[in-house]
Structures are given as structure tokens and as C-alpha cells.
Amino acid sequence: MKRVLAIFLFLPFLLQAQTEVSVLGKEILPFEMHSVNKGNLNFNSFPNAKGFAVIFFCNHCPMAKLYDKRMQELDQKFAVQGVHVLAINPMDSLVYEEENWKEMVKRASRNKFVVPYVQDGSQEIAKQFQAQHTPQAYVVWKEEGRWFVRYEGSFDDNGEHPDSATPFLANAISDLLEGKPVTAPQTESFGCRIFYRKK
Amino acid sequence: MKSRILLFSLFLLSLKSFGQYNEIWIPGLEDASTYNLNVYDTLKQLRPTGNQTVTIGVNGDFWGPTLVLHKGQDVHMNVTNHLNDSTTVHWHGMHLPAVMDGGPHQVIPPGATWQPYWNVSNRAGTYWYHPHLHTMTTEQLMKGMGGFIIVQDDEEAAMNLPRTYGADDFPIALSSRKYTAANQIVIANAAYGDYMLVNGTSSPQLTLPKQLVRLRILNVENERGYNLGFSDNRNFYIIANDGGMLNAPVQVNRVKLMVGERIEILVDLSGDAVGSSLDLTAYNSGFALGFPGGEPNTSGVFGSLLNNSDFVALHLVVANPTANPVVGIPSSLSNEVYWTANDATVSRSIAVTGGQGPVPFTFDNTGFNMTTINKTVNLDAIEKWTVTNNQIFGHAFHIHDVEFKIVARNGSAANVGAHEQGWKDVFYLPVNESVTFVAKFNDYADAEHPFMYHCHFGLHEDAGMMGQFVVVNNVGTEEINESEISLYPNPTQELLHISNANLNGRIYYVTVLNEMGRTVMMLPSPDLSRGIDVSHLSAGIYLVQLTDKASKKIIVKKFIKE
Structure with a gap:
């Protein structure tokens, strides 16, 4: 009996600390994007789009920093097939100076971003996905004119060694382009925590 | 038969070349009167294969430097928060003013530098620093934020004890972690780790010289207690606990060490063969529920692969002795008189x-x-x-x-x-x-x-x-009149002075904010006779908030940094 008590001791408040929230299958409402390198965009800015790889991303996080090149390569591989990469920075730029517009411009220019680097100043985009980390990846797919989350998780499973990583995100896109259900639709995301501004 | 011997030899060779253990990292030792501690979000390869783990390091990628403080010395800390979260740094065990203590109230926002200082009055011993941000302490500590403090004093210096850091005197931070499939540290719903992590090193091993050595052991777990002993049950000698040297060494073969506690022990390896090994073992089996880590569960919030078992906390290997090793266990150490x-x-x-x-x-x-x-x-x-x-x-x-x-x-x-x-x-x-x-x-x-x-x-x-x-105490102080205060030179390039020298001790806190309203410097109870060093700030307009010690009223002044 005592053991049962011990198990229940912390659960109520620990559950609040749960970080992984699944939005798999959820419909995503199209959103407006203000990018530092490609102007203002929305889903209609990509006429051939079958889907998007939405990657929550930021300047500061050391794990995100490892994915600059991989994001561009992914876009170069799949954009011609109608899947575009969107890098979205949901960090609070008032609290974290390094995440401001000027620093985002620098990052996009220095690392030759071909993907739009979008500032999600209100954190509304991140809230739709309930994103928890940077980097964190989603695939939204167009089905009968609406957009649904078909993959959520990480870009791949090795930050420093892309050659030995399993490319989860690319595999999910390939599955969808072949008209198949995604083999591994959900993987663990990891990186720096996104803190949401209290209203 | 021959092929069996060959196979066995190959097996032994493979064990040697793919070592089961990793030599632990010994944090760098710094001995200064001003310390610059930069707290970073960073990464470290904590698991043997696969992904890197998101960690927090102080001046590095996990844990921080060992700081040497001298009793009687004034020490100044510049703690800069490079995390994408607030933090605090608590100087665990230090006797100092509350406003310098780094508890939950001394929040350092991202990008700010907190500059506490104090006169070291603690006795020689092993202390430590760690985050103390309310509700976030576990996460920041488990990610690796912290470090050792070694206080030295004349009394301890006169004792015949090993004290060459990293040679016969070693800091050991005992801890364990649970990892996700992507090699990230499990924070929520995890009271205990599954795998040992000592000084940020997995499968930890420490090579010790064949002589009398001093181990400074800190339990830096989330909850687990350690019932420590050596795998051959040899005796060892406790010479210090949290607040410094004991009056005499205490001979034991087991000691319980709970979260936050420190002991310094002497263990004699002079009779061990070079190349031999033994373990510092946690004899944690057989405890009833209530001993932290005594639960029988292997999974769940209170589960762990190490629970209620005897396990290797740190593998030890004996190597050649150093020149002139310290010999003999002292019969007495200190002459401390304690409160009753x-x-x-x-x-x-x-x-x-x-x-x-x-x-x-x-x-x-x-x-x-x-x-x-x-x-x-x-x-x-x-x-x-x-x-x-x-x-x-x-x-x-x-x-x-x-x-x-x-x-x-x-x-x-x-x-x-x-x-x-x-x-x-x-x-x-x-x-x-x-x-x-x-x-x-x-x-x-x-x-x-x-x-x-x-x-x-x-x-x-x-x-x-x-x-x-x-x-x-009941000693009142006089309230500051705002008209007494002006800043000079203004504009400034290096030092900023406050007009009225009599304000020293009457200003409780100085906070410097940039024009965006971000806190960039936090100076608890500053010594204003030195001026405020703003040389590292970029050019711009800044606000200075001065908190009056008597009234706690905040006076705001502006200056320009060139």
C-alpha cells in the first residue's frame, strides 16, 4: 500500500512537465509567414506544394545549429517534387536577444539559407503544432485542399554525425510522395525547449 | 584446446581495446579572486553511440571548473547566463549575504551578468555551486549545470594530507541518468537514473596512484542515496564532511551519502598491485522503501535499473605512485569546538x-x-x-x-x-x-x-x-534622497561612478538595463568606491536602477556608453 502511495506522490504536477504532445493527424490551418530572406509568404506562395516540412528552428540552440546545411539540402532535394522546407523561429525575441530579426537575417545570409527563415513573433504558428523544441520537424500534407500533420519528431537521429543518422524526416516525405502511409510517423524530438510567453 | 586459448586471448584483447570503462573527466582547477562563469546550452556525447545529449555547461560542455577559494579572501563572481532560460547560481555551503547566495530570488535573465562577491569565511573543505531556479532546479542540474568549490585555509594546509588536485586528490560527483531513445536526459517523471554518470562521464573509471589518496565525493543525484564502500570491503577514513575537516579521521567501511552531501575520504592503495582494480560500490540492496533508491521498481517514475541493488559507482584502477606520496593516516585533524x-x-x-x-x-x-x-x-x-x-x-x-x-x-x-x-x-x-x-x-x-x-x-x-x-537586526539605515545621486562620467567608456561616496553600503542593488529593457548587469550590494565597470557593454543608452537599502525604493538614472 505504501508503495502505491509513493508512486502517486508526484504524478499530478509531473504530468504538467510532460513535453511531448502529439498533433499527428491534426488539421493545420494555413498561416501567414514573415521571413527574413523570402519576404511575406503563405502556403499559396508555393503553387506546386503537395506538402511542407515545417521545422521549428532558432539561432541560439546548439542542436539547431547542426541542422542549417541539412535543411537546405532537404529543400533542394524535395522542392522540385512539391515539398518545401519552412524554418520557423518561435523563440521570444524580447527575452532572447540572439533571436531577433537582425540576428535571423545574419544567420540566413551567413549560412546561405534557401529555405524561408520565418519569425513567429506571436508564437501562434508554434502553438498550432504545440512544438516543444528547436529543432523539431513536422510534415504537413495537402489532402483535398486541406493540410494535415503526417509526420512529427526529429529531422534525424544524430546531430553531429549526419552520415550515420537515420533520415526520419526525408523518409517520411518519400513515403508520402510515393502515396504510402508514413512508415515511422512519430519520432522523438530533441533540442532546446521552447518557452511560451505567458499572456 | 589451442584454438580455445586463442579465442579466449582474442576475447581478452577485445575487452582491452574496447574498454568497458571511460576515465572520468577531472574539471579544470581555477585559483583566482575573480571568476568568470559562463553558463551555456550545449551538447555532449554522453552515450557511447548515437546522438549527442543536450546539456548545460559552465565554461564547457558539462559541469564547470573547480573553483579554489581561500578563507579570508574576497571573491568576485561574474556569472553570465547564455541559456535560453533564466537561471540562478547558488554557492552551496558558503556563508555569505542572502543577496549573494544565488537562491530562487537571484534570478539571472538570459543575457545578463550577475556579479556577487563576498569574503570567504568557510573552513577548508569541499563545497559546490549549482542552479536554484524554483521549479527548474532539477532540469538545469540534471543537464549538468554545477561545479565544485574547494576552500583552502591555513589549518588544513598544515595537515599531512594529499592535496595535489588530480594527482592524489580527486573530485568525484556521483550521479546517474536515464536516457530517451534519442539519447536525451529524461527530466520529467524520473527520480533516478539508470546509468552512472560521474563528473559527466559514462561508465566511469578513475585511475589512482598506488598510495594514500584523497577523494572528495559529492552526491549530485536527483534523489538517490549512496551506501558507499569499496568492493573488497577495505576500511577508509572520513576526514571531512560538508563544512570541512573533522577533528579526527573516522574509520569506516560503509558510509551513506545523500543528495547534496559531501565527504572527503582517505583510502590507502599502497598495498595494491599496479594494474589491479577495485570498485567504489553503492551497497544499495536490501533497503526498505523510504531509502531513496531502495524501491524495487526498475521502470516508472521511481524505477531505475540501479534501484535496490549493489552497483559499481566508480571503477578504480591502480597505477604507479607519484613522487613523494603522503604516508600515514593522521591521528587528529582539527580542534573545532561545536555548539551544543x-x-x-x-x-x-x-x-x-x-x-x-x-x-x-x-x-x-x-x-x-x-x-x-x-x-x-x-x-x-x-x-x-x-x-x-x-x-x-x-x-x-x-x-x-x-x-x-x-x-x-x-x-x-x-x-x-x-x-x-x-x-x-x-x-x-x-x-x-x-x-x-x-x-x-x-x-x-x-x-x-x-x-x-x-x-x-x-x-x-x-x-x-x-x-x-x-x-x-534592528539597526536602521538612513533613506537616500534621490537628489544626492548622479552618474559620472556620462557618457562613459569604462567606469561609471555614483556621485555621492557616502552611498556605499546604502545602495542595496544596482541593475543595469539596455534600451530594450533587458537586464545586462546585476550587482548585489556593490562596492561603489570601485565604480561600476561597464567597459564590456556595447555602445548605447542604458538605465541604472539603484535600490535604496533602507526604503527599497528604486531610483532610476540614465547613462550613455560610448
Whole structure:
């Protein structure tokens, strides 16, 4: 009996600390994007789009920093097939100076971003996905004119060694382009925590 | 037969070349009067294969440098927060003003530099620094934020003891972690780790010289206690606990070390063969529920692969001795005279409460509240506190500001362990026990800024098993008139001075904000006769907030940095 008590001791408040929230299958409402390198965009800015790889991303996080090149390569591989990469920075730029517009411009220019680097100043985009980390990846797919989350998780499973990583995100896109259900639709995301501004 | 021998030899060779253990990282030793500590979000390859782990490092990728402080010295800290979250840095065990203490109230926002300073009055011993941001302590500590502090003094320097850092004197931070499939540290719903992590090293091993060595051991777990011994059951000698050197070494072959506690031990390896090995083992099997880590579960919130088992905490390998090794266990060490229960003029009782069903553990049925002062202590009072635990689980009780003397367990001095005879700042409070300690609250009165007392289990303190006390005296100070204050030179390039030199000691806090309103410098109780060094700030307009010690009124002034 005592053991049962011990198990229940912390659960109520620990559950609040749960970080992984699944939005798999959820419909995503199209959103407006203000990018530092490609102007203002929305889903209609990509006429051939079958889907998007939405990657929550930021300047500061050391794990995100490892994915600059991989994001561009992914876009170069799949954009011609109608899947575009969107890098979205949901960090609070008032609290974290390094995440401001000027620093985002620098990052996009220095690392030759071909993907739009979008500032999600209100954190509304991140809230739709309930994103928890940077980097964190989603695939939204167009089905009968609406957009649904078909993959959520990480870009791949090795930050420093892309050659030995399993490319989860690319595999999910390939599955969808072949008209198949995604083999591994959900993987663990990891990186720096996104803190949401209290209203 | 020959092929079997060959196979066996190949097997041995493979063990050697793919070593089962990794030599532990010994944090760099820094000996200075000003320390620059930069707290970073970073990455480290903690697992043998696969992904890197997101960590927090102080001047590095996990944990931080070992800081040497000298008793009597003024030490200045520049702590810069490069995290994408707020943090605090608490100087665990240090006797210092509350406003320098780094508890939950001294929040350092991202991008700011906090600049506390104090005169080191602690005795020689092993202390440490770690985050203390309320509700975030577990996460930041588990990610690796912290470091050792070694205080040195003349008394200890005169003792015939090993003290060559990294050669015959080693810091050992015992801990364990649980990892996700992507090699990330499990923070939520995890009281215990599955795999040892010592000084940020997995499968840890330490190579020691064949001689008398000194190990400074810190339990930096979330909750787990360690019942430590050596795998051959040899005796060892405790020479110091939390607050420094004991009066004489205590010979033991087991010692319990709870979260936040430190011991310094001497172990004699002079009779061991070079190349031989032994383990520092946690003899944690057979404990009833209530001993932290005694649970039988291997999974779930309170589960762990290490629970209720004897496991290797640190593998030890014996190597060649150093030149001129220290020989012999001293028969005596210090001549400390301790407070007794009779010295106390004030008695207080604290009961562990909660922990039933969905209710978190608390003290006296009151969860931690940043704005509630739970105890008020008079400056220079000697007080006796009795903490009683009639709940279902053990705890590690810690108090800030003072080192105390444990005078009784369950009301009797005879129950106090031989290993906890010295000054302490953490004690193990098992189920159905009370602990009575005596402390003198001297030197630092501050009616506004509190010190903490709390359970040092990360999950417990984050959930509110914490209270706060202020130390007060009745000496009033004169309120500052705003017209007394101007800043010069203005504009400035390096130093900023405040016009009225008589304000020294009357300004409680100085905060510098940039034009965006971000805090960039935090100076608790600054020494204004030195001026404020703003040379590192980029050019622009800044606001200075000066808090009047007497009225706590905030006076705001502007300056231009060129």
C-alpha cells in the first residue's frame, strides 16, 4: 500500500512537465509567414506544394545549429517534387536577444539559407503544432485542399554525425510522395525547449 | 584446446581495446579572486553511440571548473547566463549575504551578468555551486549545470594530507541518468537514473596512484542515496564532511551519502598491485522503501535499473605512485569546538508533511511561496532546529547561510553518525526519525532577502518542499534622497561612478538595463568606491536602477556608453 502511495506522490504536477504532445493527424490551418530572406509568404506562395516540412528552428540552440546545411539540402532535394522546407523561429525575441530579426537575417545570409527563415513573433504558428523544441520537424500534407500533420519528431537521429543518422524526416516525405502511409510517423524530438510567453 | 586459448586471448584483447570503462573527466582547477562563469546550452556525447545529449555547461560542455577559494579572501563572481532560460547560481555551503547566495530570488535573465562577491569565511573543505531556479532546479542540474568549490585555509594546509588536485586528490560527483531513445536526459517523471554518470562521464573509471589518496565525493543525484564502500570491503577514513575537516579521521567501511552531501575520504592503495582494480560500490540492496533508491521498481517514475541493488559507482584502477606520496593516516585533524543544544536560545520544530496521495511533500503543510517568509531569525542568535519525518519517504534537508552541528537523532546524541560529526549543511532524514541541529546565524542581516531551507531532492524542492528565512537586526539605515545621486562620467567608456561616496553600503542593488529593457548587469550590494565597470557593454543608452537599502525604493538614472 505504501508503495502505491509513493508512486502517486508526484504524478499530478509531473504530468504538467510532460513535453511531448502529439498533433499527428491534426488539421493545420494555413498561416501567414514573415521571413527574413523570402519576404511575406503563405502556403499559396508555393503553387506546386503537395506538402511542407515545417521545422521549428532558432539561432541560439546548439542542436539547431547542426541542422542549417541539412535543411537546405532537404529543400533542394524535395522542392522540385512539391515539398518545401519552412524554418520557423518561435523563440521570444524580447527575452532572447540572439533571436531577433537582425540576428535571423545574419544567420540566413551567413549560412546561405534557401529555405524561408520565418519569425513567429506571436508564437501562434508554434502553438498550432504545440512544438516543444528547436529543432523539431513536422510534415504537413495537402489532402483535398486541406493540410494535415503526417509526420512529427526529429529531422534525424544524430546531430553531429549526419552520415550515420537515420533520415526520419526525408523518409517520411518519400513515403508520402510515393502515396504510402508514413512508415515511422512519430519520432522523438530533441533540442532546446521552447518557452511560451505567458499572456 | 589451442584454438580455445586463442579465442579466449582474442576475447581478452577485445575487452582491452574496447574498454568497458571511460576515465572520468577531472574539471579544470581555477585559483583566482575573480571568476568568470559562463553558463551555456550545449551538447555532449554522453552515450557511447548515437546522438549527442543536450546539456548545460559552465565554461564547457558539462559541469564547470573547480573553483579554489581561500578563507579570508574576497571573491568576485561574474556569472553570465547564455541559456535560453533564466537561471540562478547558488554557492552551496558558503556563508555569505542572502543577496549573494544565488537562491530562487537571484534570478539571472538570459543575457545578463550577475556579479556577487563576498569574503570567504568557510573552513577548508569541499563545497559546490549549482542552479536554484524554483521549479527548474532539477532540469538545469540534471543537464549538468554545477561545479565544485574547494576552500583552502591555513589549518588544513598544515595537515599531512594529499592535496595535489588530480594527482592524489580527486573530485568525484556521483550521479546517474536515464536516457530517451534519442539519447536525451529524461527530466520529467524520473527520480533516478539508470546509468552512472560521474563528473559527466559514462561508465566511469578513475585511475589512482598506488598510495594514500584523497577523494572528495559529492552526491549530485536527483534523489538517490549512496551506501558507499569499496568492493573488497577495505576500511577508509572520513576526514571531512560538508563544512570541512573533522577533528579526527573516522574509520569506516560503509558510509551513506545523500543528495547534496559531501565527504572527503582517505583510502590507502599502497598495498595494491599496479594494474589491479577495485570498485567504489553503492551497497544499495536490501533497503526498505523510504531509502531513496531502495524501491524495487526498475521502470516508472521511481524505477531505475540501479534501484535496490549493489552497483559499481566508480571503477578504480591502480597505477604507479607519484613522487613523494603522503604516508600515514593522521591521528587528529582539527580542534573545532561545536555548539551544543545548551547553547541555543531559540528552538524551532519543522515537520515533514504531505506526500500522501496527490499532495506533494511540504514542511508544516505549507508549500514554498516566493513571497512568504516562513521564519525570522535574529542576527547572532544560536538556534536549535528539530526536523521530524513521520511521512513515508526519506529526505535530504539543507539549509543555506550556515553550517550547523547535528546534536541529536531521535532525541539522542548517541544516534548521530560518526561520519556526520563535523559542521554540516545537509543531513539525511530517514522515515520515522527526527534530526536536531544547532547553528549560529551570524554576520549577515537582511530583512528583505531570504535564505532557503529545503529538501535537496530536485523533484521535492521544485514541487515546493522549501521554506525561507530572513536574518534581521534592528539597526536602521538612513533613506537616500534621490537628489544626492548622479552618474559620472556620462557618457562613459569604462567606469561609471555614483556621485555621492557616502552611498556605499546604502545602495542595496544596482541593475543595469539596455534600451530594450533587458537586464545586462546585476550587482548585489556593490562596492561603489570601485565604480561600476561597464567597459564590456556595447555602445548605447542604458538605465541604472539603484535600490535604496533602507526604503527599497528604486531610483532610476540614465547613462550613455560610448
